[in-house]
Amino acid sequence: xxxxxxxxxxxxxxxxxxxxxxxxxxxxxxxxxxxxxxxxxxxxxxxxxxxxxxxxxxxxxxxxxxxxxxxxxxxxxxxxxxxxxxxxxxxxxxxxxxxxxxxxxxxxxxxxxxxxxxxxxxxxxxxxxxxxxxxxxxxxxxxxxxxxxxxxxxxxxxxxxxxxxxxxxxxxxxxxxxxxxxxxxxxxxxxxxxxxxxxxxxxxxxxxxxxxxxxxxxxxxxxxxxxxxxxxxxxxxxxx
Amino acid sequence: xxxxxxxxxxxxxxxxxxxxxxxxxxxxxxxxxxxxxxxxxxxxxxxxxxxxxxxxxxxxxxxxxxxxxxxxxxxxxxxxxxxxxxxxxxxxxxxxxxxxxxxxxxxxxxxxxxxxxxxxxxxxxxxxxxxxxxxxxxxxxxxxxxxxxxxxxxxxxxxxxxxxxxxxxxxxxxxxxxxxxxxxxxxxxxxxxxxxxxxxxxxxxxxxxxxxxxxxxxxxxxxxxxxxxxxxxxxxxxxxxxxxxxxxxxxxxxxxxxxxxxxxxxxxxxxxxxxxxxxxxxxxxxxxxxxxxxxxxxxxxxxxxxxxxxxxxxxxxxxxxxxxxxxxxxxxxxxxxxxxxxxxxxxxxxxxxxxxxxxxxxxxxxxxxxxxxxxxxxxxxxxxxx
Numbered sequence: 001x002x003x004x005x006x007x008x009x010x011x012x013x014x015x016x017x018x019x020x021x022x023x024x025x026x027x028x029x030x031x032x033x034x035x036x037x038x039x040x041x042x043x044x045x046x047x048x049x050x051x052x053x054x055x056x057x058x059x060x061x062x063x064x065x066x067x068x069x070x071x072x073x074x075x076x077x078x079x080x081x082x083x084x085x086x087x088x089x090x091x092x093x094x095x096x097x098x099x100x101x102x103x104x105x106x107x108x109x110x111x112x113x114x115x116x117x118x119x120x121x122x123x124x125x126x127x128x129x130x131x132x133x134x135x136x137x138x139x140x141x142x143x144x145x146x147x148x149x150x151x152x153x154x155x156x157x158x159x160x161x162x163x164x165x166x167x168x169x170x171x172x173x174x175x176x177x178x179x180x181x182x183x184x185x186x187x188x189x190x191x192x193x194x195x196x197x198x199x200x201x202x203x204x205x206x207x208x209x210x211x212x213x214x215x216x217x218x219x220x221x222x223x224x225x226x227x228x229x230x231x232x233x234x235x236x237x238x239x240x
Numbered sequence: 241x242x243x244x245x246x247x248x249x250x251x252x253x254x255x256x257x258x259x260x261x262x263x264x265x266x267x268x269x270x271x272x273x274x275x276x277x278x279x280x281x282x283x284x285x286x287x288x289x290x291x292x293x294x295x296x297x298x299x300x301x302x303x304x305x306x307x308x309x310x311x312x313x314x315x316x317x318x319x320x321x322x323x324x325x326x327x328x329x330x331x332x333x334x335x336x337x338x339x340x341x342x343x344x345x346x347x348x349x350x351x352x353x354x355x356x357x358x359x360x361x362x363x364x365x366x367x368x369x370x371x372x373x374x375x376x377x378x379x380x381x382x383x384x385x386x387x388x389x390x391x392x393x394x395x396x397x398x399x400x401x402x403x404x405x406x407x408x409x410x411x412x413x414x415x416x417x418x419x420x421x422x423x424x425x426x427x428x429x430x431x432x433x434x435x436x437x438x439x440x441x442x443x444x445x446x447x448x449x450x451x452x453x454x455x456x457x458x459x460x461x462x463x464x465x466x467x468x469x470x471x472x473x474x475x476x477x478x479x480x481x482x483x484x485x486x487x488x489x490x491x492x493x494x495x496x497x498x499x500x501x502x503x504x505x506x507x508x509x510x511x512x513x514x515x516x517x518x519x520x521x522x523x524x525x526x527x528x529x530x531x532x533x534x535x536x537x538x539x540x541x542x543x544x545x546x547x548x549x550x551x552x553x554x555x556x557x558x559x560x561x562x563x564x565x566x567x568x569x570x571x572x573x574x575x576x577x578x579x580x581x582x583x584x585x586x587x588x589x590x591x592x593x594x595x596x597x598x599x600x601x602x603x604x605x606x607x608x609x610x611x612x613x614x615x616x617x618x619x620x621x622x623x624x625x626x
Contacts, residue, residue: 115542
């Protein structure tokens with residue numbers, strides 16, 4: 001296993017390509033991406049719809065195969081593994097905040113947050129106790145037994161963040177985390193994510209086209225047409 | 241994660257109720273039809289079981305079931321008595337005869353002639369009168385149920401109102417006047433014609449003359465002898481068929497099932513129950529999986545293996561199957577109790593719920609297979625699509 005130190009290379013993509021379909025129906029989603037993400041930083045992937053942001057985080061998170069190039073995450077070429085090993089790796093190392101949240105509507109907030117722990121083999125009761133502690137950290141200690149439908153959009157987003165962090169992953173990927181939230185709520189959610197998730201041993205990648213929250217990023221990778229056009233560091237950057 | 245899977249299942253109460261109701265209905269169809277089928281099958285051997293004193297039934301080698309009249313030489317009785325291991329052997333006569341009631345109504349009845357000396361082979365329960373009364377002149381015994389129904393007589397000439405046949409009433413059997421001297425109770429049978437008992441010699445006296453008259457020999461095996469071995473010995477020494485009571489019951493049942501097609505008829509209904517179960521549960525399970533597809537995909541993205549998801553779906557399916565099966569079997573048992581006094585054949589032997597349970601599990605696994613393939617094909621990346 002790779003030893004992680006603050007500012008270590010978490011993600012290293014070189015000439016990364018991804019093509020959907022074949023022949024006349026082929027769509028080139030990624031056209032040679034070069035991107036490095038370090039631990040301890042929050043990197044935003046921004047750009048217009050269809051520019052390949054979601055495809056890129058899917059490949060980085062090990063949920064989608066690449067077509068060409070290389071993509072190492074914490075020094076591991078995850079794409080070269082079989083699905084079973086990749087799933088186990090994702091379970092241990094990646095936290096997800098999905099655009100549609102994907103909270104299970106029939107489970108309580110605590111149970112939803114406990115799911116990644118239970119996937120890793122932890123018992124229900126112990127996992128739920130840890131999930132409740134995590135919910136305390138995102139200021140939802142009083143709503144642990146609420147169903148998603150009983151929570152506001154912002155609260156649901158905080159549950160999703162708690163679920164992404166409860167198993168202490170080294171990489172957190174967030175897909176459009178503020179798209180369904182108003183400006184103030186979106187700002188608060190991203191600030192919370194930064195406070196709760198920021199760690200010298202963890203890398204955060206956030207896909208967004210919400211310019212209102214750009215100020216919270218350490219680095220912003222601007223994408224267009226399957227390429228990273230430019231990378232800019234923001235004033236909050238903690239880059240070494 | 242199994243607990244989470246069950247919470248997912250139980251959380252959507254409407255779909256869960258629909259799934260359980262579908263499975264319960266399929267179970268009800270399968271087990272109720274199975275119980276009625278078992279009831280009919282059991283009835284094919286009711287007369288043999290009612291004739292409980294005999295260990296062995298000996299008959300002509302061509303006889304295929306209880307109502308099959310193929311006669312033997314009278315000397316067969318003596319030959320059976322001569323076989324080692326036979327404690328006693330008695331003759332029995334059985335044949336269909338026309339029966340005319342006092343009001344002129346005619347029915348076809350089965351007449352049984354019992355050994356005059358011992359009356360062995362008689363029905364086990366007397367409702368009124370005594371078995372010994374059969375020795376009275378022209379005496380017959382009629383079944384209590386038949387006396388209320390097929391053998392009931394008009395209260396007055398020309399009246400449509402009828403009363404049960406009772407002790408002292410006269411009936412003509414094959415144009416010979418007989419007197420009812422008692423009423424007995426028998427187990428409901430597969431065959432419906434009234435069953436009348438008299439003595440062997442009287443039965444022969446009223447029956448149409450034939451060269452051979454004896455149809456059955458009933459025998460008791462001496463203590464310490466193996467029934468099957470004695471039956472085999474009788475067969476090899478006499479050339480007749482000899483069965484234990486269970487063996488004769490089985491042979492009769494096989495013949496009736498083969499000839500009547502009830503196995504196929506009930507089989508079709510049971511198969512329909514199975515198909516309905518698969519269709520309903522398959523449809524509802526598929527919808528359930530479809531509704532939870534994103535949740536399963538999210539779990540897959542978060543590291544859940546296909547095996548774990550399979551276990552979750554299997555737990556959901558088996559839980560629904562158990563609840564649906566329990567309700568269905570409960571309803572079947574309840575219907576059995578409600579219909580207990582009716583003519584309906586119903587016997588919920590332990591094999592019926594076991595068969596029903598296996599059928600429902602197979603039905604659910606089949607339904608789960610249809611929906612599980614969708615979960616297995618899920619791309620975890622699908623959760624990133626908005």
